[in-house]
Amino acid sequence: MEPVNPFAERVLDVVERIPPGKVMAYGDIAEYLGEGGPRQVGKVMSTWGGGVPWWRVVHADGTAAAPDHLRRCLDHWRDEGTPLRGERVDMRLARWDGRSADFQ
DNA sequence: GCAATGACTGGTA
């Protein structure tokens, strides 16, 4: 088992803070934390992402992080009321900056 | 130290 770094805990914490109906991109999380980069966030998610709502973390273009579980992502998104555009998330509406939880 | 790799991003075609 890989050792959990403080950076990983921050990433997981932010992911758990993402409100239903909202999503964040890898680059957004890295920028929000002010350290690392999208690749590092992706590595954290691939290693310890199993314990957090990883489906709320998507690519900058709104595509699902795990195409293997795309069906599962769509199911969660639709259940949480995430604005969708076909098989992708509508980032212009679903993008969460980490500041407002229920502020449309 | 260098090259390859990865749940990335943005731009261009």
Place this chain on the structure above:
DNA sequence: TTACCAGCCATTG
């Protein structure tokens, strides 16, 4: 939409 490229940062051999 998909494909390719350059940039990006940490891990691994």
